[in-house]
Amino acid sequence: MAADNHTLTEERPRRHRLEGPQKHVIAFIFSVVLTLLAFALVMSGEMNETFIYIMLVTMAILQVIIQMAFWMHMKDRGHLFPIIGILAVPSSHLPVSLWHFIGFGGKQPIHN
Amino acid sequence: MSAHSHADGKLPHEPEKATLEGRNKVLGFWLFLGGETVLFGTLFSAFLALRHQVGEGNPTGQELFQLPLVALATFLLLTSSLTSVFAIQAMHRQQTKQLISWLVITVLLGLGFLILEIYEFYHYVHEGHGFTTSAFSSSFYTLVGFHGAHVLFGICWISLLIGQLMKKGLTVITAPKVYVSAMYWHFIDVVWVFIFTVVYLMGKVG
Amino acid sequence: MTIKNRHSVFDCRRIFFLIGGLEAILIRIQLWKPLNNFVSADMFNELLTMHGTTMIFLAAMPLLFALMNAIIPLQIGARDVAFPFLNSLGFWTFLFGGLLLNVSWFTGGAPDAGWTSYVPLAGTTYSGDHGVDYYVIGLQIAGIGTLLGGINFMATIINMRAPGMSFMRMPMFTWTVFITSALILFAFPALTVGLAALMFDRLFDANFFNPANGGNTILWEHIFWIFGHPEVYILILPAFGIISEVVCTFSRKRLFGYSSMVFATMLIGFLGFMVWAHHMFTTGLGPVANALFSIATMLIAVPTGIKIFNWIFTMWGGSIRFTTASLFAIGFIPTFVMGGVTGVMLAAAPADFQYHDSYFVVAHFHYVIVGGLIMGIFAGLHYWWPKMFGRMLNETIGKITFVTFFIGFHMTFFVQHFLGLLGMPRRIWTYLDGLGFNGLNLISTIGAILMGIGTVAFLINIVITAAKPRNAADDPWEDGRTLEWAISSPAPEYNFAQTPLVRGYDALWKEKMDGNKGMTPAEPLGSIHMPSPSILPFIMSVGLFIAGFGFMYHNYYIGAAGLIIMFACMVIRSVKDDHGFHIEPDELQGKGVKA
Numbered sequence: 001m002a003a004d005n006h007t008l009t010e011e012r013p014r015r016h017r018l019e020g021p022q023k024h025v026i027a028f029i030f031s032v033v034l035t036l037l038a039f040a041l042v043m044s045g046e047m048n049e050t051f052i053y054i055m056l057v058t059m060a061i062l063q064v065i066i067q068m069a070f071w072m073h074m075k076d077r078g079h080l081f082p083i084i085g086i087l088a089v090p091s092s093h094l095p096v097s098l099w100h101f102i103g104f105g106g107k108q109p110i111h112n
Numbered sequence: 113m114s115a116h117s118h119a120d121g122k123l124p125h126e127p128e129k130a131t132l133e134g135r136n137k138v139l140g141f142w143l144f145l146g147g148e149t150v151l152f153g154t155l156f157s158a159f160l161a162l163r164h165q166v167g168e169g170n171p172t173g174q175e176l177f178q179l180p181l182v183a184l185a186t187f188l189l190l191t192s193s194l195t196s197v198f199a200i201q202a203m204h205r206q207q208t209k210q211l212i213s214w215l216v217i218t219v220l221l222g223l224g225f226l227i228l229e230i231y232e233f234y235h236y237v238h239e240g241h242g243f244t245t246s247a248f249s250s251s252f253y254t255l256v257g258f259h260g261a262h263v264l265f266g267i268c269w270i271s272l273l274i275g276q277l278m279k280k281g282l283t284v285i286t287a288p289k290v291y292v293s294a295m296y297w298h299f300i301d302v303v304w305v306f307i308f309t310v311v312y313l314m315g316k317v318g
Numbered sequence: 319m320t321i322k323n324r325h326s327v328f329d330c331r332r333i334f335f336l337i338g339g340l341e342a343i344l345i346r347i348q349l350w351k352p353l354n355n356f357v358s359a360d361m362f363n364e365l366l367t368m369h370g371t372t373m374i375f376l377a378a379m380p381l382l383f384a385l386m387n388a389i390i391p392l393q394i395g396a397r398d399v400a401f402p403f404l405n406s407l408g409f410w411t412f413l414f415g416g417l418l419l420n421v422s423w424f425t426g427g428a429p430d431a432g433w434t435s436y437v438p439l440a441g442t443t444y445s446g447d448h449g450v451d452y453y454v455i456g457l458q459i460a461g462i463g464t465l466l467g468g469i470n471f472m473a474t475i476i477n478m479r480a481p482g483m484s485f486m487r488m489p490m491f492t493w494t495v496f497i498t499s500a501l502i503l504f505a506f507p508a509l510t511v512g513l514a515a516l517m518f519d520r521l522f523d524a525n526f527f528n529p530a531n532g533g534n535t536i537l538w539e540h541i542f543w544i545f546g547h548p549e550v551y552i553l554i555l556p557a558f559g560i561i562s563e564v565v566c567t568f569s570r571k572r573l574f575g576y577s578s579m580v581f582a583t584m585l586i587g588f589l590g591f592m593v594w595a596h597h598m599f600t601t602g603l604g605p606v607a608n609a610l611f612s613i614a615t616m617l618i619a620v621p622t623g624i625k626i627f628n629w630i631f632t633m634w635g636g637s638i639r640f641t642t643a644s645l646f647a648i649g650f651i652p653t654f655v656m657g658g659v660t661g662v663m664l665a666a667a668p669a670d671f672q673y674h675d676s677y678f679v680v681a682h683f684h685y686v687i688v689g690g691l692i693m694g695i696f697a698g699l700h701y702w703w704p705k706m707f708g709r710m711l712n713e714t715i716g717k718i719t720f721v722t723f724f725i726g727f728h729m730t731f732f733v734q735h736f737l738g739l740l741g742m743p744r745r746i747w748t749y750l751d752g753l754g755f756n757g758l759n760l761i762s763t764i765g766a767i768l769m770g771i772g773t774v775a776f777l778i779n780i781v782i783t784a785a786k787p788r789n790a791a792d793d794p795w796e797d798g799r800t801l802e803w804a805i806s807s808p809a810p811e812y813n814f815a816q817t818p819l820v821r822g823y824d825a826l827w828k829e830k831m832d833g834n835k836g837m838t839p840a841e842p843l844g845s846i847h848m849p850s851p852s853i854l855p856f857i858m859s860v861g862l863f864i865a866g867f868g869f870m871y872h873n874y875y876i877g878a879a880g881l882i883i884m885f886a887c888m889v890i891r892s893v894k895d896d897h898g899f900h901i902e903p904d905e906l907q908g909k910g911v912k913a
Contacts, residue, residue, distance in 0.1 A: 021198060028194045035190065035308075039183050042313045052317050060309040064302050071197050071298050093591070094508070094544050095157045132477070136400040140473040143503055147465060151507035154541060158515060158526060165525075165532025243524060247532035250524035254515065272892055285895055 127287035173315030192221035370433030392802035395480025410859035415460025422452035468502030482820030494559030505548035557694025569636025582621035642716030646697035657685030678738025704790035723772030729765025
C-alpha cells in the first residue's frame with residue numbers, strides 16, 4: 001500500500017484497449033427493443049395475464065443483465081455473475097416470499 | 113490524444129482506479145449499490161403487497177397510467193444511461209471537453225425525466241390519486257418517489273461534478289468521482305426498468 | 319473531533335449501555351413482587367421499549383463498532399480504515415440518532431410500542447403521542463451510521479490488507495466482522511424502508527399499515543424481521559470472532575479448524591436471511607411456511623455447533639491461562655450453548671405456539687445476546703484494552719466483574735425459562751399473587767442487581783486503570799498471535815510505521831516461532847500520508863438531528879433547514895479536496911513510543 005493515497009500506484013498488467021461506442025449502442029438498441037416489446041405486449045391486450053406477467057419480468061431481467069454487462073463495466077473482470085447473484089438473491093427473496101404469504105398475485109385482499 | 117487537461121501530463125489509462133483512494137471509492141460504491149438494491153427490493157415488496165388495495169371509488173392504476181408518457185420517460189432515462197457511458201469513454205480517452213458535454217447531456221435528459229414525473233404526479237393528484245388516498249397510492253408514491261428523489265440527487269451530483277471538472281480538470285481525484293456517479297446513474301436506470309415493468313405495465317394489465 | 323475517532327469516542331457508547339442497563343434494573347425492580355407499583359404501567363411500557371431499542375441499536379452494535387474500529391485495521395496490517403470520513407460520519411449520526419431517541423424522555427413520553435414497534439400498536443390510532451416518532455426518526459438516523467460502518471469495514475478488509483495477508487490468513491475476528499458487515503449491508507436497508515413507511519404513516523397519513531385504507535399490518539412484521547433476524551447475527555458473529563481470538567491466545571494454540579470456522583461463519587450469515595418468519599409462527603402463515611422456516615432455523619444449529627466444538631478443541635490440550643478475558647470466553651461457551659438449545663426448541667413451530675410471547679422467549683434471547691454478545695464484548699474489552707489505551711485493566715477487579723456478572727446473569731435469566739413455561743407473558747407490567755411467579759421473579763431481580771454490580775465493578779476498573787501510567791507492553795499477554803500485538807500499546811496514529819509482510823496465518827506467532835523479533839517490513843521507512851480531521855461529519859449529523867425534529871413536529875421550514883445543512887456539507891466535502899498531511903520518518907520514532 002502506498003503511503004500517499006493520492007500517488008499513483010503501479011498499474012496491474014491489464015488490457016488497455018479503448019473501446020469504441022459500437023457495443024454500447026448495440027446494448028442501447030437491445031434495451032430499447034426489449035422496452036418497446038414490453039409496452040407493445042401490454043398495449044395489445046387480449047392475452048393471458050399470467051403469461052404477460054412472466055414475459056414482462058423476464059424481459060426486465062434480460063434488459064438489466066444486458067445493461068449491467070455493457071454499461072456497468074462488469075463483464076471485463078468476470079464479476080458479472082457473482083455480483084448479479086449477490087444482488088439478486090437478497091433483493092428478490094423478500095418480494096418472492098411476500099408473493100406467497102400475502103398473496104399479491106390475487107386481486108382479492110386476503111387480510112381484512 | 114491531444115486533449116490533455118491535466119497539467120502534470122498524461123493520466124493513467126483508468127484514472128479512476130489509479131490511486132488506492134480511487135479503488136476504495138469504486139469498491140465502496142459497489143457495496144453501497146448492493147444496499148440500495150435491498151432498499152428498492154423492499155420498496156417493491158411493499159408496493160406489490162399493496163397494489164390492489166385501491167379502495168372504493170378511487171382510480172386504479174389501470175385507469176390512471178398513461179403508457180405513452182411512461183414510454184417517453186423510459187426512453188429519456190435509457191438514453192441518459194447511454195450518454196453517461198459515452199462520458200466514461202471520453203474520460204478514458206482523456207478528452208475532458210467531450211466528457212463534460214456528455215455529462216451535460218446526461219443531466220438534461222435526467223431533468224426531462226424528472227419534469228415528466230412531476231407532471232405525472234400533478235396529474236394523478238388531480239384525478240383523485242393523492243398520497244393518502246389508499247394503500248396503493250401511498251406505496252406507489254413512495255416507490256416511484258424514492259426513485260425520483262434518486263434522480264434528483266443524481267442530477268445535482270453530476271452538475272456539481274461538471275463544475276469541478278471545469279475548474280480542476282480531469283485528475284486522479286476527480287476521475288473516481290465521475291466514474292462512481294456514472295455507476296449511480298446506471299443503477300437508477302436499472303431500477304426504472306423494474307418500475308416501468310412492475311408498476312406501470314403490470315398495473316395496466318391489472 | 320478528529321477523523322480517527324477510535325479511542326476518544328468509547329465513552330458515549332458506554333453511556334448508552336449504562337442507560338439501557340438502568341432501564342433493565344428498573345424493569346426488574348417493578349417485577350420483584352406481585353402487584354408492585356414502583357413504576358406506572360405506561361412508564362413500564364416506555365422502559366421496556368427503550369431498554370430493548372437502546373441495548374440493540376445504541377449499546378451492543380456501537381460497542382462492537384468501537385472494537386472493530388480499534389482492532390480491524392491493526393489485524394490486517396492497515397494504516398487506517400478505507401473511508402475515515404465516513405467512519406466519523408457514521409459515529410456522529412449514530413450519536414445524534416441515539417440522542418434524538420432519548421430526548422423523548424423529556425418531551426412527553428418515550429416510545430412505548432416495544433422495540434419491534436409492531437403496527438397497529440405503533441400506528442397513530444394506538445400511539446397518538448410523539449413517542450414512536452422518536453423511535454422511527456432516531457433509528458433512521460442511527461441506522462445511517464451503521465450502514466456506513468458496514469460499507470467501510472467491507473471495503474477496508476477487501477482493499478487494505480497488508481502484503482501476504484490473504485483472505486484465508488485473516489484472523490477470525492476480521493472474518494466475522496467481514497461477514498457481519500455484509501449482513502449489515504443487506505439487512506439495514508430493509509429497516510430503512512420499514513421505518514420510512516411507518517414514518518409516512520404516522521406523520522403524513524400514508525396507509526401502508528392502516529387496514530382501514532387497505533394497508534397491511536403483516537407487511538410490517540415481514541419487513542421488520544427480514545431486517546431483525548440478520549440483526550441478531552450481526553450482533554453475535556463479531557462476538558464469535560472475539561471468543562476465537564481470546565481462546566487461542568490464552569490456550570497458546572492455533573485455532574482448531576480455522577477454515578471450518580470461516581465457512582461456518584459464512585453459512586450462518588447466509589442462513590440468517592432465510593429464517594425471519596420464525597418470529598411469526600403464530601401470525602398464521604400456514605403449515606408449509608412454518609415447516610420450511612422451522613427447518614431452516616434448525617439448520618443454523620449445525621454451523622454454530624461446529625464453532626462450539628472448535629473452541630473446545632482449541633482449548634483441549636492447550637496450556638490455558640485464566641485471565642479475565644479468558645474467563646469471559648470460557649463462560650461464554652456453555653452459556654451460548656444454552657441459548658442455542660432454547661433457540662432450537664423455539665424453532666419447532668408447534669412448540670413455539672406454547673412458548674410464544676412468554677418469558678421463555680425473553681430468557682432465550684437474553685441468553686444469546688447477554689450471555690453471548692455481552693460476554694464476548696467483555697472478553698474483547700479486557701483482552702484489547704491495553705492495545706487501545708496502553709494500560710492493563712486490573713485483573714482482580716476483572717475477576718470480580720466476571721464472577722458477579724456471570725452468576726447474576728444466570729440467576730436473572732435461567733429462572734425466566736421456567737417463568738415462561740409456567741405461563742408468565744412477556745412485556746407485562748405486573749402479575750397477580752398466587753400464580754407461582756413470586757419466588758422466581760424475586761431471584762431474577764436479585765440476579766439483575768448482581769449484574770449491575772458487575773458492571774459497576776468494570777467501571778471502577780476503568781477509572782482506576784485510567785489513573786495508572788501507560789506502561790502496557792507491545793504484547794502484554796505474551797502470547798499474542800495476530801498483527802495488533804506487533805506494534806506499540808496503544809497503537810500509534812498511523813498504526814504501522816512500515817507495513818508488515820505477512821508470511822502465514824497467525825502472522826506474529828509465525829515470526830515468533832521462527833525466532834524473529836517482530837514482523838518483517840514490506841516497505842522502506844517513508845513519510846506517511848494521513849487524512850485531515852474534519853468537522854463536517856459532526857455538522858451533517860446536527861443537520862439530520864434538526865431535520866428530524868422539524869418533520870416530527872410538522873415544522874417543515876426547520877425540517878428543510880436541517881436537510882439543507884446536511885446537503886451543504888456534502889457539497890463542501892465534494893468540492894474541497896482533502897490533501898491530508900504527512901508524518902515524516904524522523905517524527906515516527908518519538909511518536910511510536912508515546913503516541
